[in-house]
Amino acid sequence: MIEAKNISYSVGGKQLLNNISFDVQSGELLAIIGANGAGKSTLLKLLCKDIQANSGEIRIRQKLISAYKMNDLAKFRSVLAQSNTISLSFRVEELVLMGRYPHFENTPAPKDIEIVKTVMEKTGITEFANRDYNTLSGGEQQRVQLARVIAQIYDQPRGLLFLDEPTNGLDLLYQQQILMLARNLANSGYCVVSILHDINFASRYADKVLILKKGQHVAFGEPKEVITCENIHQAFNIQVRLLNDEEFKCPLVIPSAILSEQTI
Amino acid sequence: MKTHSLILFILAIVLIMACTLSICIGAVEISTLELWSILTHRLGMGGEIYHTSQQEAVLFSIRLPRVILGVIVGSALSIGGAAMQGLFRNPLAEPGLIGISSGASLFAVLVIVLEARFFSHFIQLLGYHALAISAFLGACFTTFVVYNIAVKNGKSNVTILLLVGIAINALAASFTGLLIYMATDDQLRNIMFWNLGSLGGASWKTVTSILPFVGIPLAVLPFLAKPLNTLALGESQAGHMGINVQLLKRSVIVLATLGVGAAVAVSGIIGFIALVVPHILRMAFGADHRLVLPGSAVLGATLLVLADLVARTIAAPAEIPIGILTAIIGTPVFLYIIFTERRKRGFG
Numbered sequence: 001m002i003e004a005k006n007i008s009y010s011v012g013g014k015q016l017l018n019n020i021s022f023d024v025q026s027g028e029l030l031a032i033i034g035a036n037g038a039g040k041s042t043l044l045k046l047l048c049k050d051i052q053a054n055s056g057e058i059r060i061r062q063k064l065i066s067a068y069k070m071n072d073l074a075k076f077r078s079v080l081a082q083s084n085t086i087s088l089s090f091r092v093e094e095l096v097l098m099g100r101y102p103h104f105e106n107t108p109a110p111k112d113i114e115i116v117k118t119v120m121e122k123t124g125i126t127e128f129a130n131r132d133y134n135t136l137s138g139g140e141q142q143r144v145q146l147a148r149v150i151a152q153i154y155d156q157p158r159g160l161l162f163l164d165e166p167t168n169g170l171d172l173l174y175q176q177q178i179l180m181l182a183r184n185l186a187n188s189g190y191c192v193v194s195i196l197h198d199i200n201f202a203s204r205y206a207d208k209v210l211i212l213k214k215g216q217h218v219a220f221g222e223p224k225e226v227i228t229c230e231n232i233h234q235a236f237n238i239q240v241r242l243l244n245d246e247e248f249k250c251p252l253v254i255p256s257a258i259l260s261e262q263t264i
Numbered sequence: 265m266k267t268h269s270l271i272l273f274i275l276a277i278v279l280i281m282a283c284t285l286s287i288c289i290g291a292v293e294i295s296t297l298e299l300w301s302i303l304t305h306r307l308g309m310g311g312e313i314y315h316t317s318q319q320e321a322v323l324f325s326i327r328l329p330r331v332i333l334g335v336i337v338g339s340a341l342s343i344g345g346a347a348m349q350g351l352f353r354n355p356l357a358e359p360g361l362i363g364i365s366s367g368a369s370l371f372a373v374l375v376i377v378l379e380a381r382f383f384s385h386f387i388q389l390l391g392y393h394a395l396a397i398s399a400f401l402g403a404c405f406t407t408f409v410v411y412n413i414a415v416k417n418g419k420s421n422v423t424i425l426l427l428v429g430i431a432i433n434a435l436a437a438s439f440t441g442l443l444i445y446m447a448t449d450d451q452l453r454n455i456m457f458w459n460l461g462s463l464g465g466a467s468w469k470t471v472t473s474i475l476p477f478v479g480i481p482l483a484v485l486p487f488l489a490k491p492l493n494t495l496a497l498g499e500s501q502a503g504h505m506g507i508n509v510q511l512l513k514r515s516v517i518v519l520a521t522l523g524v525g526a527a528v529a530v531s532g533i534i535g536f537i538a539l540v541v542p543h544i545l546r547m548a549f550g551a552d553h554r555l556v557l558p559g560s561a562v563l564g565a566t567l568l569v570l571a572d573l574v575a576r577t578i579a580a581p582a583e584i585p586i587g588i589l590t591a592i593i594g595t596p597v598f599l600y601i602i603f604t605e606r607r608k609r610g611f612g
């Protein structure tokens with residue numbers, strides 16, 4: 001679905017990404033993790049075609065990303081950004097309908113209205129349908145935005161979903177719910193790429209994990225292969241212990257050294 | 265979507281009522297019966313004649329062009345304002361921000377003050393329209409300058425656009441001030457009237473000369489409603505939804521300049537309509553541009569026609585500049601907007 005080969009990106013003499021390669025298929029969830037400034041958001045921007053790589057190539061559905069027009073991509077690929085402030089006041093329902101904009105000209109088809117309704121139910125925001133987006137809490141706003149991006153690709157069985165720290169500002173329940181939703185989308189054939197901060201979420205929900213540090217590739221592979229004490233130490237500069245739990249397919253990561261060796 | 269059409273339909277009916285009212289009231293009164301009689305007679309439908317030939321002459325050579333000019337100018341200013349607010353993602357934006365009004369003002373004052381010395385050829389050539397044409401050129405020129413300074417590598421940053429607009433506005437205003445300083449008493453009076461705005465220059469000639477400039481933005485801008493809606497989410501988000509953001513920015517700026525520049529050229533600076541009308545609609549029905557853009561055009565036309573009615577009747581036979589009236593009505597509304605915004609953000 002997505003193949004990235006040796007991509008590098010620099011701006012103003014600063015190398016933000018250096019020789020990064022990975023691939024992810026439909027039906028898979030790829031988690032990108034790394035410390036602040038690792039280049040996660042830059043990588044996502046490259047995948048969104050917001051910026052262009054200096055070298056290397058990115059292929060989406062076997063086709064070079066540069067060969068796509070923005071509105072072709074918009075039909076099967078949607079992006080949940082990190083900050084979502086809106087200056088004008090829109091009703092929640094209008095916002096979710098915007099997700100369908102790439103699919104209709106002037107008036108939405110009955111199918112579009114139907115999708116908006118279904119997605120709002122799935123994300124649990126039906127009760128806000130007529131509220132002003134700006135009067136919602138941060139967590140509620142995040143769910144509305146998620147509904148919008150899912151609506152955009154809802155009828156594309158092999159669609160692509162990019163999430164930039166989707167659990168930001170959400171409480172524990174909704175963090176789990178959003179990642180479950182992403183997991184279910186992947187299970188039903190979508191390809192999901194998500195930047196995550198919580199390593200445990202990555203190991204629990206992702207099929208593949210890409211670890212970055214200062215624009216460099218640290219590791220790429222299945223969670224149980226790449227989430228190791230050494231890799232985490234290298235990427236985040238903290239000592240961790242891995243806790244094996246029967247219920248999880250991967251070890252749980254627990255910071256240890258920050259308490260014993262480093263003081264803040 | 266059905267509610268949108270219904271709201272637009274109601275707004276259109278209110279506009280027709282406002283126009284009828286404005287056509288009938290004035291130094292020569294025309295009753296609705298007489299108006300009906302004039303219209304049916306003109307269309308060759310016969311029937312009894314209730315009107316005088318004086319009423320017919322007033323209607324066709326004075327009232328009708330003036331009301332139609334009010335409709336054109338009001339709709340151009342308001343739809344331009346609505347599109348600008350969408351583009352800048354700021355409910356307080358208006359076309360003047362990118363230099364349309366200050367540029368028009370500068371060029372108009374230039375022609376008024378320096379006419380005899382430098383522009384005699386130009387004025388001879390264009391006659392009565394010289395002032396309007398130079399104001400229109402001024403509007404386009406400043407917007408062009410502002411936009412080109414703000415563009416880097418083919419991309420424009422909205423914040424920089426705003427700052428450049430403020431700078432160029434200040435520069436244009438100081439040149440205008442310099443010219444005003446040099447002006448004679450007669451010229452000063454001219455300048456003042458131009459700056460306060462008026463529809464007094466209405467004739468069929470002015471109507472037909474600005475119709476194409478206003479008609480294009482009125483026809484095209486409503487089609488940019490969907491892209492402008494997505495722009496409210498942010499520029500990159502709009503891009504992710506398949507919108508060509510640079511093309512959108514350029515189109516909105518060109519179309520708004522065309523319409524507003526033409527309106528300012530024939531009517532002078534009429535303040536606050538462009539700012540306030542989109543706001544009234546947004547407060548009442550939400551921010552969806554699919555309603556706000558066409559709705560602004562219709563509501564703006566209605567308000568300007570009514571304001572002009574007041575302007576020419578309240579102190580008859582004298583006429584109050586319409587810019588004064590719109591500001592008197594506009595200022596309280598503007599303050600109301602600021603207060604509610606402040607309360608919403610918790611600074612109240």
